[in-house]
Amino acid sequence: MANKPSIPKGTRDFSPEEMVRRNYIFDTIRSVFKKYGYQPIETPAMELTQTLMGKYGEEGDRLIFRILNSGNYLQELNDANFPFRTQIYNLDNRTLRFFSDSISEKALRYDLTVPFARYVVMHQNEITFPFKRYQIQPVWRGDRPAKGRYREFFQCDADVIGSNSLINEIELVQMIDEVFTALGVSVKIHYSNRKVIQAIAEVLDYPHRMIEIAVAIDKLDKIGIEGVNKELRENNFAEDSIEKLQMIMDPSKRTPESIAAFLSGSAIGKKGLEEVSYLSTNSKLMGIAEEKLFFDVSLARGLNYYTGTIFEVKVNDSRSTFTSSICGGGRYDDLTGIFGLPNLSGVGISFGADRIYDVLNELNLYPESVTAGTRLLFANFGGEDEMHSLKLLKQVREKGIAAEIYPDNVKMGKQFTYADKKKIPFVAIIGENERTSGKIMLKNMQSGEQQAVSFEELIGKIG
Amino acid sequence: MANKPSIPKGTRDFSPEEMVRRNYIFDTIRSVFKKYGYQPIETPAMELTQTLMGKYGEEGDRLIFRILNSGNYLQELNDANFPFRTQIYNLDNRTLRFFSDSISEKALRYDLTVPFARYVVMHQNEITFPFKRYQIQPVWRGDRPAKGRYREFFQCDADVIGSNSLINEIELVQMIDEVFTALGVSVKIHYSNRKVIQAIAEVLDYPHRMIEIAVAIDKLDKIGIEGVNKELRENNFAEDSIEKLQMIMDPSKRTPESIAAFLSGSAIGKKGLEEVSYLSTNSKLMGIAEEKLFFDVSLARGLNYYTGTIFEVKVNDSRSTFTSSICGGGRYDDLTGIFGLPNLSGVGISFGADRIYDVLNELNLYPESVTAGTRLLFANFGGEDEMHSLKLLKQVREKGIAAEIYPDNVKMGKQFTYADKKKIPFVAIIGENERTSGKIMLKNMQSGEQQAVSFEELIGKIG
Numbered sequence: 001m002a003n004k005p006s007i008p009k010g011t012r013d014f015s016p017e018e019m020v021r022r023n024y025i026f027d028t029i030r031s032v033f034k035k036y037g038y039q040p041i042e043t044p045a046m047e048l049t050q051t052l053m054g055k056y057g058e059e060g061d062r063l064i065f066r067i068l069n070s071g072n073y074l075q076e077l078n079d080a081n082f083p084f085r086t087q088i089y090n091l092d093n094r095t096l097r098f099f100s101d102s103i104s105e106k107a108l109r110y111d112l113t114v115p116f117a118r119y120v121v122m123h124q125n126e127i128t129f130p131f132k133r134y135q136i137q138p139v140w141r142g143d144r145p146a147k148g149r150y151r152e153f154f155q156c157d158a159d160v161i162g163s164n165s166l167i168n169e170i171e172l173v174q175m176i177d178e179v180f181t182a183l184g185v186s187v188k189i190h191y192s193n194r195k196v197i198q199a200i201a202e203v204l205d206y207p208h209r210m211i212e213i214a215v216a217i218d219k220l221d222k223i224g225i226e227g228v229n230k231e232l233r234e235n236n237f238a239e240d241s242i243e244k245l246q247m248i249m250d251p252s253k254r255t256p257e258s259i260a261a262f263l264s265g266s267a268i269g270k271k272g273l274e275e276v277s278y279l280s281t282n283s284k285l286m287g288i289a290e291e292k293l294f295f296d297v298s299l300a301r302g303l304n305y306y307t308g309t310i311f312e313v314k315v316n317d318s319r320s321t322f323t324s325s326i327c328g329g330g331r332y333d334d335l336t337g338i339f340g341l342p343n344l345s346g347v348g349i350s351f352g353a354d355r356i357y358d359v360l361n362e363l364n365l366y367p368e369s370v371t372a373g374t375r376l377l378f379a380n381f382g383g384e385d386e387m388h389s390l391k392l393l394k395q396v397r398e399k400g401i402a403a404e405i406y407p408d409n410v411k412m413g414k415q416f417t418y419a420d421k422k423k424i425p426f427v428a429i430i431g432e433n434e435r436t437s438g439k440i441m442l443k444n445m446q447s448g449e450q451q452a453v454s455f456e457e458l459i460g461k462i463g
Numbered sequence: 464m465a466n467k468p469s470i471p472k473g474t475r476d477f478s479p480e481e482m483v484r485r486n487y488i489f490d491t492i493r494s495v496f497k498k499y500g501y502q503p504i505e506t507p508a509m510e511l512t513q514t515l516m517g518k519y520g521e522e523g524d525r526l527i528f529r530i531l532n533s534g535n536y537l538q539e540l541n542d543a544n545f546p547f548r549t550q551i552y553n554l555d556n557r558t559l560r561f562f563s564d565s566i567s568e569k570a571l572r573y574d575l576t577v578p579f580a581r582y583v584v585m586h587q588n589e590i591t592f593p594f595k596r597y598q599i600q601p602v603w604r605g606d607r608p609a610k611g612r613y614r615e616f617f618q619c620d621a622d623v624i625g626s627n628s629l630i631n632e633i634e635l636v637q638m639i640d641e642v643f644t645a646l647g648v649s650v651k652i653h654y655s656n657r658k659v660i661q662a663i664a665e666v667l668d669y670p671h672r673m674i675e676i677a678v679a680i681d682k683l684d685k686i687g688i689e690g691v692n693k694e695l696r697e698n699n700f701a702e703d704s705i706e707k708l709q710m711i712m713d714p715s716k717r718t719p720e721s722i723a724a725f726l727s728g729s730a731i732g733k734k735g736l737e738e739v740s741y742l743s744t745n746s747k748l749m750g751i752a753e754e755k756l757f758f759d760v761s762l763a764r765g766l767n768y769y770t771g772t773i774f775e776v777k778v779n780d781s782r783s784t785f786t787s788s789i790c791g792g793g794r795y796d797d798l799t800g801i802f803g804l805p806n807l808s809g810v811g812i813s814f815g816a817d818r819i820y821d822v823l824n825e826l827n828l829y830p831e832s833v834t835a836g837t838r839l840l841f842a843n844f845g846g847e848d849e850m851h852s853l854k855l856l857k858q859v860r861e862k863g864i865a866a867e868i869y870p871d872n873v874k875m876g877k878q879f880t881y882a883d884k885k886k887i888p889f890v891a892i893i894g895e896n897e898r899t900s901g902k903i904m905l906k907n908m909q910s911g912e913q914q915a916v917s918f919e920e921l922i923g924k925i926g
Contacts, residue, residue: 005581005802008509008569013582015589016502016596023503035860037837037867039479039885040486044615045508045571045601046471046528065509068529068567070605072559096535104531106471108508118468119476126478128884130870133479138508142533152507165870167843167853174857285850286857339468374500380630387748390630394637394749397498404500407593407628421591422502 010143010151020373021366022357026136028182029156029351032175033134038158041133043115045140046106053107055114055338063142066104073103108140112157112350113335120161121339129162129344136353148324148358159348161336166278168347169309169331173283176313176327176349177292183356184365187326188316189288190296193276194306194330196259199269200248200297203262204241213237214300217249221298221323225249248297259297275309306330311349315359322362326355374402375462376426377419382409389430392440392455399459419445426462473606473614483836484829485820488646489599492619492814495641496597499634501621504596506578508603509569516570518577518801520767526605529567536566571603575620575813576798583624584802592625592807599816611787611818622811624799629741631810632772632794636746639776639790639812640755646819647828650789651779652751653759656739657769657793659722662732663711663760666725667704676700677763680712684761684786688712711760722760738772769793774812778822785825789818837865838925839889840882845872852893855903855918862922882908889925 007013014022033040052064109115112135120127136156143149158175160168173189180187194210197217201210216231223231228249232242247253247262263269276295283293301310308331315322329349336344360366376396378389389405396403404424406415419427429441429450439452442461453461470476477485496503515527572578575598583590599619606612621638623631636652643650657673660680664673679694686694691712695705710716710725726732739758746756764773771794778785792812799807823829839859841852852868859866867887869878882890892904892913902915905924916924 005514005584006511007507007514007581007585008511011507011509013507013586014505015586016504019503019505034836035863035865037840037865037885039836040482041479042477042482044470044474044476045603046474046615048469048471051468051470063533065533065569066531067571068531068563070526070528074559074562096537099537100531108530118470121468122470123476123478128881130881132867140508152509160870163870165872167849167868167870170853282850282853286853373497373502377500386630387745390633390745390749400498402498402500404595405630407623407626407630409628418591418593422500 008151010145010149012150012152016373021360022353024366025183025353025356025360026154026156029179029353030134030136032178032182033156033158035178036132036158036171036175038132038134038160041116041119041135042137043109043112043119043135045108045138047109047115047118049101049105049107051118052110052114056110060110064110065108065140065142066100067106067108068104069106109137110141111139112137112155113159113348116157116159116161117335118339120344121336121341124341130160130168131162132158132160134158148322148355150354154353156351156353157348159346161346161348162344164345166275166282166309169275169279170282170286172311172329172347172349173279173288173293174286176311177288179327179351180313183360185326185356185359185363186316187292187313189293190299190312190314191276191279191293191309192296192299193272193309195268195272195308196263196276196297197272197300199263199266199272200245202266202269204237204244206237206241209237211304213245217245217298218300220249254297279309301328301330303330305332305335307333309347317363319363320359322355322359324355325352326359327351374404374422374424376401376403376428376458377415377422377424378403378405378428378430379412379415380406380409381431385430385432385435388435389428392428392430395455396459396462399463401459401463403462416445428458471614473608473612475613475615479836484823485816487829488816488819488823489617489619491645492642492816493597493599495638495645496619496621498641499595499621499638501595501597501623504579504582504598505600506572506575506582506598508571508601510572510578510581512564512568512570514581515573515577519573523573527573528571528603528605529563530569530571531567532569572600573604574602575600575618576622576811579620579622579624580798581802583807584799584804587804593623593631594625595621595623597621611785611821613817617816619814619816620811622809624809624811625807627808629738629745629772632738632742633745633749635774635792635810635812636742636751636756637749639774640751642790642814643776646823648789648819648822648826649779650755650776652756653762653775653777654739654742654756654772655759655762656735656772658731658735658738658771659726659760660735660763662726662729662735663708665729665732667700667707669700669704672700674767676708680708680761681763683712717760735771742772764791764793766793768795768798770796770808772810780826782826783822785818785822787818788815789822790814837867837885837887839864839866839891839921840878840885840887841866841868841891841893842875842878843869843872844894848893848895848898851898852891855891855893858918859922859925862926864922864926866925879908891921 046067053061138152138154140152145151176189197214198210201207201213212235216228220228229242247258260273263273284290299310299312310330311328312325313327314325327349331347333345334342335346378393380386393403393405406418425445427443427445434441439454440458441450442453442458443450509530516524601615601617603615608614639652660677661673664670664676675698679691683691692705710721723736726736747753762773762775773793774791775788776790777788790812794810796808797805798809841856843849856866856868869881888908890906890908897904902917903921904913905916905921906913
């Protein structure tokens with residue numbers, strides 16, 4: 001096995017430089033979550049297959065990574081679930097699924113939402129509701145890898161479950177604003193409300209086809225008004241219904257008033273617009289700039305379980321090539337129902353840490369301080385100099401300062417190169433002179449300046 | 464699917480209370496790693512199966528969790544690798560392995576050491592050597608779950624690779640001491656040296672059976688001297704060789720002098736004892752108390768790749784029931800050789816975070832401050848009181864203080880219970896009086912005391 005080693009496609013190693021940048025993003029998000037009273041939980045990477053299957057649609061099911069049972073898993077097969085040799089060349093999905101279920105009962109989590117719902121149901125008796133939890137963990141999807149799409153990536157979720165109050169939505173908007181302000185990314189928060197979309201479906205005379213209408217409208221950005229009309233026609237929506245929809249899709253025609261008039265006959269539409277208005281008014285009161293928050297009736301979100309406000313955050317910076325959303329979420333009224341605990345309303349957001357990382361890299365938005373690591377390297381001359389350096393090093397660390405000694409007595413050039421590459425700003429040089437004088441020769445790696453200093457002066461300079 | 468949800472055996476959910484305790488452990492370890500100049504990396508949860516297989520012995524191979532290939536993985540089977548229907552009832556290991564390799568090319572990482580070796584070889588041109596890296600990530604093993612043994616658990620590894628210097632070993636001892644001192648756990652650091660064990664094998668006239676001898680000696684704690692003798696006899700070691708070993712195993716007979724005399728004829732033994740002595744002397748100079756560091760010739764460590772110093776850390780507290788090691792490591796001279804980069808010496812330690820967590824729970828060693836979460840809850844009376852509270856809440860958070868508002872206007876008792884359960888120390892009560900007077904009624908949840916305070920006084924009290 002002296003083949004060149006590699007890693008599975010769609011996965012990544014993170015070097016120290018990358019880790020420091022990623023941790024900066026995680027720390028920023030985490031500190032906002034905490035400041036708003038959200039508490040951390042973690043769930044296992046592996047869930048039982050039955051917990052995940054059927055929750056993400058047919059496409060999602062296919063993208064879930066399944067784990068082979070341990071031991072001699074084939075022994076548990078029998079004539080009923082073991083496909084015929086001739087069958088495997090022409091296998092239907094049902095047989096494949098049946099076989100997979102027989103040899104695999106665990107799978108890697110696909111998102112943090114379903115494990116969270118499972119967690120809430122399992123631990124309902126220990127939880128204090130309303131439960132404000134955050135969770136920052138990797139998820140895995142067997143998607144085709146592409147720019148910004150990985151098979152292992154991190155989600156950073158905050159949800160509050162067990163409260164109907166729209167205060168939660170306002171706070172989520174504040175949190176989104178605070179995270180991206182702290183990261184220096186200019187964003188636009190698009191929001192809408194599933195009740196409004198439901199009302200549109202009613203006005204169009206298709207109250208039971210809300211999701212289809214939402215999915216079509218959601219493509220406006222990509223395929224334009226004509227494209228949406230075409231899709232609706234292909235799906236056999238009546239011509240006069242499609243005609244009614246035009247005002248909603250055309251930003252030049254729609255106004256708050258025209259939308260209100262359009263939905264005036266629908267009770268759920270009225271409720272939806274009230275929620276939209278409440279969120280808009282109070283977010284402004286909480287200091288969210290008007291141009292950051294954008295009521296976007298064309299926003300739909302793919303997932304079925306949303307029932308109220310929905311969010312999607314996009315980069316608002318002409319220098320960025322990122323058009324997909326970097327954060328999203330919404331309110332769901334019955335997420336835990338699938339696990340047997342109905343009627344618990346919740347609302348949450350998920351930050352896509354890996355896309356945010358790509359955006360920050362693209363726009364080079366990391367502050368200087370983010371590279372902070374070791375502050376001081378002791379050069380190594382071996383023998384007594386080494387022992388003297390080790391003792392001083394111990395005292396430096398006792399001050400809480402990250403410091404190290406070059407472990408081997410090699411040429412100075414090599415030791416300086418090490419400091420340089422590791423971006424260590426200072427090197428301490430201890431030779432016989434320094435040992436007898438009690439001073440430390442301190443080299444500033446940026447300026448190249450060298451200076452004999454006392455221990456206290458050293459701490460003052462590097463601390 | 465309204466079955467009671469559950470999780471795979473051997474895995475765990477972590478509640479907010481547990482997360483805070485776990486993060487305290489991770490943060491403590493991480494801060495020591497950083498202070499010693501170690502830098503973080505992360506590797507994917509999934510590695511290619513060929514990267515992992517054959518690195519952990521036959522038993523290890525069996526415990527690796529394998530991931531089923533995506534898509535219609537059976538289609539890639541053919542007559543050669545698809546077992547006969549009749550075969551599956553009586554399957555040999557080779558056929559099973561062959562079949563598994565055909566339907567699974569990825570696996571979950573089993574430890575952090577092999578992925579680290581793979582990382583170093585893959586990224587050798589970007590790395591500045593000596594490379595001091597730390598890595599804190601979960602690993603997965605299909606072990607039978609038991610007390611202190613999980614199928615998903617965290618390792619916290621620090622390794623330096625590309626340096627032969629024993630300074631690294633001294634620093635690792637300092638790091639172990641610093642971590643456990645910070646956590647308040649009294650420990651004993653057992654150490655030995657594989658060169659010494661190699662020399663013992665030579666003196667016993669079995670220079671090529673070092674590992675077998677090491678494995679037998681390693682069981683001293685469990686089976687006693689007679690047990691070890693018996694095992695060696697069963698393995699056909701000669702009686703006079705076993706006789707020679709008695710002094711080494713008997714703490715009442717062995718002294719530094721008798722061990723030195725025993726190994727005096729072995730060049731590698733002399734080298735090993737020099738290393739032992741260097742580590743002992745210099746660790747003391749670095750302030751490690753003599754009783755903490757214990758040269759233990761009966762320490763062997765199971766893994767093949769160690770070639771020099773080996774460590775194992777055990778709890779030294781009579782109140783604890785934990786006898787297994789909570790940290791271990793050692794020097795290896797050729798870990799990256801398996802991936803095609805030979806002759807790179809390294810040394811490292813691994814903290815078993817989950818066992819440390821269990822020990823801290825058992826001995827109740829968490830400081831008070833570890834529970835710190837939300838500092839202040841605004842009670843919710845709805846309407847204008849609510850809006851006034853939201854504005855004050857915003858100002859509290861702007862001071863960097865974690866605070867929240869109860870999202871719904873429900874009975875005060877319920878709101879206080881929420882604060883109580885979430886261990887929030889203060890509740891702010893804003894009614895009409897407070898709105899007009901500009902004061903805040905602040906309740907101390909511990910003492911029950913209530914007091915009208917200004918905003919500045921509030922910050923002073925809760926900050």
